[in-house]
Amino acid sequence: MITAVDLVNDIRFEGESIVTYPDELHPIGKGRSAAVFKLSMENKVLKVFYPEFHHLAEQEAAIYQELDNDVYYPKLYEAGKGYLILEYLDGVTFYDCLIEGIEITKEMVQNVEDALNYAKSKGLNPSDTHLQNVMLLKTGEVRVIDVVRFRQTKECSHWEDLKTAYQTIYCNPYFPKKIPAWVVETVIRLYRKGIIKFNKEK
Ligand SMILES: Nc1ncnc2c1ncn2[C@@H]1O[C@H](COP(=O)(O)OP(=O)(O)O)[C@@H](O)[C@H]1O
């Protein structure tokens, strides 16, 4: 039987680029610290951290165990050196929603809020919650992914800023609900550089 460790050992990265991967895996997402593959014939994904972020797997697994929740977060099935096996979420990120023109409703935003409040109730400090770390499932449910920074002590305003942008810009009836990827990318880049700010207090 092929184990997760066998699969991970058959993946080759060059920095953040995936050079080769076994046939049992289908790349479905990439972030700043890992690549995510769907496992053939299983409702599971393999999240493999890039070599320099290897150590984050253990941290993220511990946070998922602490959250111990599959209403707001994906289930964690297994964790090993540099990888996690998580529940496959059949859906799209909020980032995809903007580009594909799928409306982000107030209820979806409230679901994220509930997920983050739940994490806070567990003594965690939800951080790095941005458009690519929240997903809308085909069932209409919402999940928060990528919890690796939920233990950092530094305050992260990403979600609060997104909420402000949502309430003040997106909810305006004249604001288009489908936005070209290059526009979204440009706004993200300018936000990261601090050139545009969404939080009124700043
Ligand atoms: N459990 C999952 N089911 C489906 N897609 C996922 C899942 N986890 C991650 N993804 C996809 O992979 C991308 C990268 O995963 P993420 O955990 O955010 O990695 P990183 O920590 O590098 O940002 C996500 O933005 C999402 O598109």
Ligand SMILES: [Mg+2]
């Ligand atoms: Mg991410």
